[in-house]
Amino acid sequence: DQQVKQNSPSLSVQEGRISILNCDYTNSMFDYFLWYKKYPAEGPTFLISISSIKDKNEDGRFTVFLNKSAKHLSLHIVPSQPGDSAVYFCAARNSNDYKLSFGAGTTVTVRA
Amino acid sequence: KAGVTQTPRYLIKTRGQQVTLSCSPISGHRSVSWYQQTPGQGLQFLFEYFSETQRNKGNFPGRFSGRQFSNSRSEMNVSTLELGDSALYLCASSGTGGNAEQYFGPGTRLTVT
Numbered sequence: 605d606q607q608v609k610q611n612s613p614s615l616s617v618q619e620g621r622i623s624i625l626n627c628d629y630t631n632s633m634f635d636y637f638l639w640y641k642k643y644p645a646e647g648p649t650f651l652i653s654i655s656s657i658k659d660k661n662e663d664g665r666f667t668v669f670l671n672k673s674a675k676h677l678s679l680h681i682v683p684s685q686p687g688d689s690a691v692y693f694c695a696a697r698n699s700n701d702y703k704l705s706f707g708a709g710t711t712v713t714v715r716a
Numbered sequence: 717k718a719g720v721t722q723t724p725r726y727l728i729k730t731r732g733q734q735v736t737l738s739c740s741p742i743s744g745h746r747s748v749s750w751y752q753q754t755p756g757q758g759l760q761f762l763f764e765y766f767s768e769t770q771r772n773k774g775n776f777p778g779r780f781s782g783r784q785f786s787n788s789r790s791e792m793n794v795s796t797l798e799l800g801d802s803a804l805y806l807c808a809s810s811g812t813g814g815n816a817e818q819y820f821g822p823g824t825r826l827t828v829t
Contacts, residue, residue, distance in 0.1 A: 610758075638817065647720070647821050648759075703764070
């Protein structure tokens with residue numbers, strides 16, 4: 605039962621343009637949301653997070669938006685750079701047991 | 717600070733065998749979680765250990781087990797390996813267990829033939 609869904613397995617974007625990655629969740633007990641980035645042969649690295657009490661968090665080129673009523677969050681990368689080419693995982697923490705649930709990932713390719 | 721380390725990095729086993737994977741968390745981190753990553757499935761949570769106690773468990777069969785030592789190092793064991801166990805096994809550590817940000821190791825690539 606996939607509680608966190610990333611419905612786009614891949615995304616291709618031109619360098620300098622905006623990348624928008626989407627994530628939907630079903631569990632209303634999720635209270636904290638994270639995005640991780642993964643390069644081949646490496647473990648995921650933490651990118652940015654947002655608490656359920658906020659609707660936006662920004663860190664440099666990365667902004668995460670949370671729409672609780674729609675159970676939807678998105679990650680915006682502006683401007684996209686070649687080094688952003690990676691797999692991006694959306695994750696959500698359950699406030700009951702602090703378990704993280706991950707989406708299946710979106711592979712981003714930034715074209716020069 | 718040294719990051720999360722996992723050994724071995726690559727492993728090839730045959731069906732029916734068992735395997736033990738090791739994870740050393742970031743110094744001072746007491747929570748260690750294990751995940752299985754397969755293509756198209758994302759990261760599936762296996763279990764979490766905190767202060768030598770299993771605190772959370774995912775939906776995996778009993779063939780998957782783990783433990784944590786007093787120095788917070790953790791091992792996971794898979795017995796009676798099946799072809800479907802071929803995956804990247806990731807270990808992640810975090811400071812208090814309540815902190816959502818986890819720090820991942822590079823993973824162990826297990827291939828079962």
